[in-house]
Structures are given as C-alpha cells and as structure tokens.
Amino acid sequence: MTRRLPPLNALRAFEAAARCGNFTRAARELCVTQGAVSRHIATLEGWLDLALFERGRHGIALTPAGQRYFDTARAALDQIDYGTRQLQARPDERRLxxxxxxxxxxxxxxPRLARFHALHPRIDVQITTSHERADFAREEVDVSIHSEPEPPAGSGLRRLFGETLLPVCAPGLLERGPRLRKPADLARHVLLCSMNRPKDWPAWLAAAGAPQIDGNRGLEFENAALAYQAAADQLGVMVALDAFVADDLASGRLVAPFALRVATRGAYYLAWRADAPQPERVKAFEAWVVQEAEAVAGKPER
Known part of the structure; x- marks a missing residue:
C-alpha cells in the first residue's frame, strides 16, 4: 500500500513549533530562520487543506485539528528517534x-575474578548486586547469576552448583564458648542467619534431629555475607553454603563443628539473553565460570 505522507520537513517544523509554542524557538531548535518555519507550516496546512494554528497578536495556538495532528506527529517522531538511537547504539564488546x-x-x-582477568585481560567486568533476577529486556545486563529453590524451565540457563548446608563458626568460639559436640548444643549458642534465607537453619536442624531449636532466633542480617563475617568475628554459629566457605575451612579461618551436610533442592544458575546470539564476552565468561563451578562442586548439569 502506498503511504500518503506529508512533506517531512514541513511535518518536522510543525511538530517543533507546536511543542515550543513559538515559531522563533522552533526555528532556533531546527537551525533555520523563523520565515522558513512559517513557510513549512503554510505548506503543510495547504497540503492538508486545513488550519493547524490560530495566529493572533499574542502568538500562536493549535486548532483542535492541529492538536490531534500534533499528538500523532509527536508520537511518530518520538518512535523514529528511539529506533534511530537504538540502531546507532553499539554495544561495548569489551564490557561484561x-x-x-x-x-x-x-x-x-x-575472589576468583583475578583468574578470569588473567585469561581475558581485554574484557572489562562491571558487577551489579541484587537479589532480583535480571530482566534482560529492560536492564543493561549481559549475564546474571541467581539461586532458584526448584529447577527452572526455559532456555538461556545453565546450572552452576547446588546448595549444601553446614554450620560453621570461628575456631575461637569453640575455645571460649559453650561446648559444641552435638546439634542440641546449638541451643546454647547465638545462631546467625540471613533474612533472605529463613529456611536454612530449620532445614539443617530438622535433618540433625534438633527441630526444637528455633533456627531464626539470634542475629539476623540483611544478607548472608554479613552473617559470614559475623561468624568469622566469633559472634555465633552460621548455617553456611559449603561453596561459600570452602576456602575459609581450608585455611582454618572457619571450622565446621559437625560432619552433617544437608543438600537443598536449590541451586545457582547462570542466565543470559535467550533471544539473541551470545556475544564472545558472554561465551568466555560462561566457559570460565562453569569451569570454576566444576572445581568446587563437581560437573554441573545442563
């Protein structure tokens, strides 16, 4: 179908004049003379065979027809402007x-990023932290990592490792505090937990045969990272994810007073845009992070 379009320069002049409410300001915005704007609008009115502006001693005002046409023209030009900016935008291939x-x-x-940087020194990493999953349609994010209580469906996802719970504390806490030989002894200790993970202590205590202990009493923190630090500072006993304390246990900064480890149904997943080809920087990060996850928790599932 052949489109019936008005003179586009005249349409642009009309939209600017209607938005600015003044031919002079429109001319300044378009880098033309006021006379040129006036001629463009006269051309458009002649092409449409109707008046778009009412002209008076105190300036111009849109006619009812002009107001309707301005609403249409402004929306169309805004859409063209947005599409043009999106087309001209060039993603930074070096920024992940x-x-x-x-x-x-x-x-x-x-703690592992130095290894990624050594392998890919030309990739700049930008990290944003949030407990919310990434919305790739609205956010400028290449990849996200998030936990799920159940295996999710959909493409653009890769499992990294599961969640295994175990209590940990600083060695000094065991030296100066109440004994900690059986799970029931936890009732005499301050329990540390994250407000974002209220089920962790109850799950471990139930598996350990000590469900009578309230796992969410004691000290609660906004996120688990604060609770891990509190454990290292001898404030109490933290129910940890083994992947997050492996280095601390190996170095002796933290100790695990009980051998029992309880696996949850949850796991951490790597996600990326599923509606577009993976950029090379995303492929490089996926390969690296999966290898790191394998070293910690065994081969992850597809």
Whole structure:
C-alpha cells in the first residue's frame, strides 16, 4: 500500500513549533530562520487543506485539528528517534555486565575474578548486586547469576552448583564458648542467619534431629555475607553454603563443628539473553565460570 505522507520537513517544523509554542524557538531548535518555519507550516496546512494554528497578536495556538495532528506527529517522531538511537547504539564488546546476589559476589565470584582477568585481560567486568533476577529486556545486563529453590524451565540457563548446608563458626568460639559436640548444643549458642534465607537453619536442624531449636532466633542480617563475617568475628554459629566457605575451612579461618551436610533442592544458575546470539564476552565468561563451578562442586548439569 502506498503511504500518503506529508512533506517531512514541513511535518518536522510543525511538530517543533507546536511543542515550543513559538515559531522563533522552533526555528532556533531546527537551525533555520523563523520565515522558513512559517513557510513549512503554510505548506503543510495547504497540503492538508486545513488550519493547524490560530495566529493572533499574542502568538500562536493549535486548532483542535492541529492538536490531534500534533499528538500523532509527536508520537511518530518520538518512535523514529528511539529506533534511530537504538540502531546507532553499539554495544561495548569489551564490557561484561554481570548481575548477581551480593553474597555470591563477595564470597564466591570476586575472589576468583583475578583468574578470569588473567585469561581475558581485554574484557572489562562491571558487577551489579541484587537479589532480583535480571530482566534482560529492560536492564543493561549481559549475564546474571541467581539461586532458584526448584529447577527452572526455559532456555538461556545453565546450572552452576547446588546448595549444601553446614554450620560453621570461628575456631575461637569453640575455645571460649559453650561446648559444641552435638546439634542440641546449638541451643546454647547465638545462631546467625540471613533474612533472605529463613529456611536454612530449620532445614539443617530438622535433618540433625534438633527441630526444637528455633533456627531464626539470634542475629539476623540483611544478607548472608554479613552473617559470614559475623561468624568469622566469633559472634555465633552460621548455617553456611559449603561453596561459600570452602576456602575459609581450608585455611582454618572457619571450622565446621559437625560432619552433617544437608543438600537443598536449590541451586545457582547462570542466565543470559535467550533471544539473541551470545556475544564472545558472554561465551568466555560462561566457559570460565562453569569451569570454576566444576572445581568446587563437581560437573554441573545442563
């Protein structure tokens, strides 16, 4: 179908004049003379065979027909402007934008980033922390890492490792505090937990045969990273994810007073845009982070 379009320069002049409410300001915006704007609008009115402006001693005002046409023209030009900016935008192929939970970033990813940088020194990493999953349609994010209580459906996802719970504390707490030889002894200790993970202590205590202990009493923190730090500072006993304390247990900074480890149904997943080809920087990060996850927790599932 052949489109019936008005003279586009005249349409642009009309939209600017209607938006500015003044031919002079419209001319300044368009880098033309006021006379040129006036002629463009006269041309458009002649083409439409109707008046778009009422002209008076105190300036111009849109006619009812002009107001309707301005609403249409402004929306159309805004859409063209947006589409043009999107087309001209060039993604920075060197910048990898990652969104992930703060505890995962602090306890797992950041301590390993030097290895990724050594392999890919030309990729700049930008990290944003949040407990919310990334919305790739609305956010400028290349990849996200998030936890799920159940295996999710959909493409653009890869499982990294599962969640295994175990209590940990600082060695000094065992030396100066009440004994901690059986799970029931936890009733005499301060329990540390994250407000974002209220089910962790109850799950471990139930498996340990001590469901009578309230796992969410004691000290609660906004995120688990604070609770891990509190454990290292001898404030109490933290129910941890084994992937987040492996280095601390190996170094002796933290100790696990009980051998029991309880697996949950949850796991951490890597996600990326599923509606577009993976950029090379995303492929490089996926390959690296999966290899790191395998070293910690065994081969992850597809």
């Amino acid at each position: 934008r990652i969104k992930l939970p703060p505890t995962f970033a602090i306890r797992w990813l950041v």
